[in-house]
Each structure stands twice: as C-alpha cells, then as structure tokens.
Amino acid sequence: MVGDLAHGWRVFVSFRWVVVIVLCFSFIVMVLRGAEEVMGPVLAIEHYGGAAGWAVVLAFMSAGLLVGAVTASRIRVRRPMLFGMLVMFTLPVWLVTLAFALPLGVVAAGAFAWGVSIELFAVLWFTALQTHVPREALSRVGAYDAMGSLMFGPIGLALAGPLITAVGLQTGFLIAAAVATVAILGAFV
Numbered sequence: 071m072v073g074d075l076a077h078g079w080r081v082f083v084s085f086r087w088v089v090v091i092v093l094c095f096s097f098i099v100m101v102l103r104g105a106e107e108v109m110g111p112v113l114a115i116e117h118y119g120g121a122a123g124w125a126v127v128l129a130f131m132s133a134g135l136l137v138g139a140v141t142a143s144r145i146r147v148r149r150p151m152l153f154g155m156l157v158m159f160t161l162p163v164w165l166v167t168l169a170f171a172l173p174l175g176v177v178a179a180g181a182f183a184w185g186v187s188i189e190l191f192a193v194l195w196f197t198a199l200q201t202h203v204p205r206e207a208l209s210r211v212g213a214y215d216a217m218g219s220l221m222f223g224p225i226g227l228a229l230a231g232p233l234i235t236a237v238g239l240q241t242g243f244l245i246a247a248a249v250a251t252v253a254i255l256g257a258f259v
Contacts, residue, residue, distance in 0.1 A: 078210020081203065087151060088199070088211065090257055092218035097253035098161065100222035101246045104230030105165055109242055112234060117171045130178035134185020141186065142193035150194040155257040157187040162247040162254070169243030 083089055114124035147153045164180035171177075203211045233242040 074210065078207055078214060081207040082211045082214040085202065085211075088203075088215065090259070091151065091155070091195070092215050094155075094253045094257045095219040096222045097256075098158065098250055099219055100226035101165070101250045101253070102161065102226070103223040104226035104233070105168065105243065105246045107227060108230035109234060109239060109246070110168060113168055113171060113239055113243075116239070118174050118177075123174055126174060127178050127181045131181040131185040134182040134187075135189045136185075137182075138186035138189025139193065142190045145190075147194065150198055151257075154191040154194040155254060157190055158254045158257075159251070160184045160187040162250045165243050165247035165250060169240050169247065171240075 110127065111121070111124050114120055114127070118124065118126075160180070160183045164177075164184045167177045167180040199211065199215070200208065230242070233245065237245070
C-alpha cells in the first residue's frame with residue numbers, strides 16, 4: 071500500500087499543472103466553504119429574510135450546476151484548463167455581490183453564474199486528468215487531488231465566524247473575494 075501511495079504521489083507531482091491547480095483550489099474551497107456555509111446564511115438572516123432567501127440563492131446555484139454540466143458536454147475548448155480557471159473569476163464576483171448585499175435577484179444570478187462555472191471547470195478538470203494521467207495512477211492522483219483541494223475547507227468554516235466578528239460581514243466577504251482572486255491568479259503563474 072505504501073508503495074502504491076508513493077507511486078501515486080510521484081505521478082501527481084510530475085504534472086506541474088495538476089499540482090498548481092490543486093493548490094489553488096485548496097484556497098478556493100476554503101473561501102467557498104466559509105462564504106457559502108457560514109457567512110452567506112448570516113447575510114441571509116440580516117438582508118434576505120433568513121433561510122428562505124438563502125434557499126433561493128442555493129437553488130439558483132444548483133440550476134447553474136445543471137446548466138454547466140449540459141454546457142460542458144457540448145462545448146469544445148482548445149485550452150481547457152486556461153478556460154476553466156478563467157471562468158473561476160465568477161466566484162470573487164459573486165462574493166462581491168454578497169459583500170454589498172445587492173438585491174436578492176442579483177446575488178442569485180451571481181450564484182447561478184458560479185454554479186455554471188464550477189461545473190464547467192469540474193468537467194474540464196476530470197476530462198484533463200483522464201486524458202493526461204496514466205490510467206494505472208488515475209485513482210491515486212484523484213485521491214491526492216481531492217485531499218489537496220479539500221484540505222483547507224474546514225479552516226474556512228472555522229475562520230468565517232471569527233472573521234465576521236473581527237471585521238464585519240462586508241469586509242469578510244471582500245477578504246474572501248480577494249483570497250479567491252489571488253488563488254485563481256496563482257494558476258496563471
């Protein structure tokens with residue numbers, strides 16, 4: 071088992087683009103978890119009528135995910151990872167709509183755009199992995215991808231509440247948008 075893990079790690083780190091994107095997503099997921107699961111519901115209580123308002127936002131995001139999946143199955147992109155990372159900029163834009171507590175329809179539209187974008191990215195990402203990673207190492211590389219991409223998610227959850235307390239909800243969302251922007255830009259280095 072240790073040999074299999076070591077082999078998977080060697081294959082994982084041999085693809086610079088995989089490592090870079092996984093590192094970027096460590097921070098993207100951290101921001102997303104805190105914003106979507108802590109800060110967003112607090113904002114909904116303050117500005118959008120509570121749980122019903124946040125449910126509207128998440129429903130639009132879910133619809134975006136469906137549209138993104140259908141769209142991804144129909145488009146052909148010459149540079150899929152470049153395109154995929156470019157569409158990730160919908161996340162900081164959506165976070166800014168939350169920071170300024172824009173009307174619910176605008177926030178929901180931002181959530182829809184983010185849903186489309188993340189699903190487009192996911193399809194392109196998994197297709198790129200399956201195309202470029204040797205078949206015998208794909209599951210191990212996928213495991214390192216999942217571990218790396220999700221590893222800071224609990225930190226985002228843990229920091230969101232204290233962040234709101236320390237700097238307020240608006241500044242918290244703006245910090246989240248800035249961190250997401252830097253993380254996305256990191257993929258282009």
